[in-house]
Amino acid sequence: MADLKSQIPDELRFCISPRTMQMLGRENVSSPIVAVLELVKNAYDADASQVTVLFRRASTEGGFIVIEDNGEGMDFKELRDKWMVIGTDNKLQEPLTERGRVKVGEKGIGRLALDRLSKRATLVTHRANTDGLMLTIGWTRYERDQGQLQEIGHPLAVVPPNRGGHSGTTLYLTGLCDRWTSRGYEALYSDLSLLVPPFETELVDFKIVFDCDEAPDLSGVVASPMAAIAEYRLVSELSADGGIHHTLTHRSGEVVEDCRRWHEAFDDVAEHDKPSCGPLRFTLYFYLREVSSLRGTGIKRAELLHFLNRFHGVRIYRDSFRVKPYGDPRSDKDWLGLNARRVQHPGGVGARIGEWRLAENQVVSSIFITRRDNPDLRDQTNREGLVENQAYYDLRRFVLHGIQFLERERQKRYHRERGKREPEIKVRPTLVTVRQQLQEQAQQLRKTAGDLRGTFAEAEGSTLLALADRTESLADHLEAAEETYSEEETERQLMLGLATLGIAMAAFGHETARSINQVLGRADLLRPVLDDLPAERENKARQNLDALIDFARRIEAWGQFALDRVSRDKRTRRNIDLNQTIETPLKAFEGMLRRRSIKLELALADNLPPLRAFAMDIEAIIINFITNAFTALDPTPLPDRRIFVSTAYDTERDIFQVTFADSGKGIRDEDLDQIWSPLFSTKVDERGQPVGTGLGLTIVKNIIEEYSGNIEVEGHGHLGGAEFRVMLPHRYSRREKDGYNE
Known part of the structure; x- marks a missing residue:
């Protein structure tokens, strides 16, 4: 025992394998889209007014990505002590940037997004009017288990100042880990558009430029879709002499205005009084947090709620800098008392006019002031807000006056629209009422x-x-x-x-x-x-x-x-050539099959008897199968993408058989019984969100049953993916459907 004690130290320390870097990055950065978003957030946190996301040939082996911003850049100390430190608490200790932005990057691991995107990254960063730094990182060096994480170094060099002495950071990413597709570009653009509120450029001068040679239609300044889906947009202006002008625009395009003098708006103000806050301007977007308000917009409710959770409230900007804590979602200071008003008036919009109040989490708004025009709106000595003097109360009064105008006009519109609706039989409410009455009687x-x-x-x-x-x-x-x-x-x-x-x-x-x-x-x-x-x-x-x-x-x-x-001939029941009817939609998809590197294998039987059917029914079956196969084949390597279609005829049973198989991901056993159910869908987008109507296979099954046929499915057929076998009798009794012509 004495010998052992002399051989061991008094304490042990954890060692970190180089592979930890990759494990951390790939655990916390789930997809290349999320990785790009994290890097754009870092540019926002660096007080950039513009960040450009550039893709060149990113669907090919030699493609590359460049992300460039004109933010504050980094000097050697910041690069070493912040950027090169994994999991730094910098954003917890300093939640606001120099320009007053709330930092949006997460967990201090944004730089690990580089490993998720590429095998090699070069960072070039400049402070204004100084030499810059160039750091080159080869991520493959972290694939080993030997050695210590901190033992791996990366080449660092000094580079000349930027042209014009501008600050900023540029990331050059080569050896891309993923082959980008049009769907990936579209998904990335959609997520980029949700990063900033609709008027962020006006607030803090921030814009995202997307530049992609393989998606030219998306290239340009990324526009936020959130302005277009707001139920109302309110723009209010207060002049120095007390002129109030509210302009309220409904989503339909209807515009209502309200103009009055300061003393006309408030009973306790004399005619000669002027607002002590000085001239003001504020913009407010009002949103309904309901699925029904998003129909036809392409925006999911989860995306709207995420947007509102980040940006809801009424913020104040002085000379383009945030005045905290107003409108900060993390603050419990409801400075306008919007939630308290809502609690006091809990009625819905259908209540009597004047008795409905909006909630703070339904609005995204900003007030714009300047030191020159609003000198009496002064900071508190602790810099935590404005001094609550008469100027502050006049500002608050003006904003609430605009909000009350919006509330009244929304109620007026609601009551007008409700009066226009024709009375209808409300089946479900009647069922509910009768059920409740029966339960009470029991x-x-x-x-x-x-x-x-x-x-x-x-x-x-x-x-x-x-x-x-x-x-x-x-x-x-x-x-x-x-x-x-x-x-x-x-x-x-x-x-x-x-x-x-x-x-x-x-x-x-x-x-x-x-x-x-x-x-x-x-x-x-x-x-x-x-x-x-x-x-x-x-x-x-x-x-x-x-x-x-x-x-x-x-x-x-x-x-x-x-x-x-x-076409009319497809809506007429007649004797059709089954093989030809199947080949017709397949030919229409030849271009898409080729672009997706999908090999189509046909095994169509010779000398099939004619099938009496509606051609559009058979085509609908094939179209639904092939569009489902496109999604199923997305994760399959290009050389292995196959679709197989065959026809056969069983002379003993007088039955046609059509087999459709693909080499995609297949169908899970637990989903096999549900795939025929209306609205059930296994399709998800790049972010794991459900997509599709869930009606494709329901329609297929209904058509086949109309022909007194049958359909069988294997989750993993002879190609490895889903395999469907459709059986249609040569002679059948079919129910007539409206809209079909004999």
Whole structure:
């Protein structure tokens, strides 16, 4: 024991393997989209007025990404003590930037997003008017288990100042870990647009520029969609001499204005009095936190709530700098008392005019002041807000006056719209009412049976209790009917939406065909003009013109595809060639199959007898299968992407069989029984959010059942992915459907 004691130290310390860096990054940064967002947040936290996210050939092996901002940059001390320290608490200790922004980067591990994006990163950072620093990081060096994390060094060099002496940081990312796709670019753009409130550029001069050679339609300044989905936008101005002007714009475009003098707005103000706060301006966006307000916007309720959780409240900006703590979601200071007003008036918007109040978490608003125009709005000595003098109370009074104007006008509009609605039969409320009445009657019967116990024979009491049981049973059936009605109403709304989309597709198909003809005609006129250009410019111009024509042909093909799906011959039941009917939609998808590197394998039987059917029914089955396969094949490596379609005919049973299989991710065993249910969907986007209507396979099953057929599914068929087998009898009895012609 003595020998052992002499050989061991008095204490032990943890050692950190280099692989910890990768484990931390990949554990906390779930996707390349999240990684880019973290780096953009870092630029925001560096007080940048602009950050540019640049992609070049990012779908290929040699692609790269550049993220450049014009923020404050870093000197050597900050680079060493903050950026190179993993998990720093800098943002907890200093939650606000020099310009008053609330820092939005998380956990102090944003730099690990670089490892999630690429194998090599070069950081170049400059303070204003000074030499800069260039740090090069090879992330593959952290893939080993040997050694200590802190033993791995990275080349650091001094570089000349930026042109013009500007500050900022640029990240060059090469050896990308992911091959970016159009869906990835779209998802990233969507998330970038949600990073800032709709008027952030006006507030703190911050904008995001997206520059992508493979998604030119998305390139440019990223616009926030949140301004467009606000129910109301209020712009209020107060002049130095007391003129008040409110302009309220509803989402529909309706504009209402209110103009009055200071003394006309408040009873306790004399005619000659002027606001002591000085001239003011504020902008307010009012949002409904309901799914119904987002229909047709492309914004999910979760995204709206995330946005409001970050930016709700009424903030104050002086000379473009935040005055804390006003409007800070983390502060419990409801400085306008909006939530207290809401508690005192809990009624809904349908209450009497003047009795509804909005809540603080429904508004995103900012007030703009300056030191020159608003000298009496002074900071407290502890810098935690404004001195609560007369100027402060006048500012508060003015803002609340604008909010009250919005509240009144919203109630007026609601009552006007409600008066226009035609009376309708409210099935579900009626079911609820009747069920509640039956439950009350059952309770009364039980009470009566108890009260009469001993007065009548036991048999009479048992009869009352049996009646109460039957009444409760009927109430239970009504409750089940409520649920069924609700589900069917939801499905009906989706079906109506899809039908409307089909009508719109046909209309746009005609319009598209005319427009494309015009484009192609003018393209032909341009060709001779290109001969007059210098050789190097002519080649580039011809390449662009050929690309334009190619895109136009694609649009033309999809426009024709929409028209073909609803042509009259497809809506007529007749003897059809099953193989030809299957091949028709598959040919329309040839371009998409090729661009997604999906190999289509056909094994269509010869000499099939004709099938009496509606062609659009068979095409609908194939289209639903193939669009589902596209999603299922997304995670499959390009060389392994396959779709198999076969036909056969069983002469003994007089049955057609169509088999559709893919090499995608397949269907989980626990989902096999649910895939036919309306609204059930296993599709998710890059961020793991559910997508799709959940009606595709429901429609397929309904069509097959109309033909007295059957469908079988294997979660993992002979290609590894889902495999469907459709059986259709040669002779069948089909129920006629409205809208089909014999």
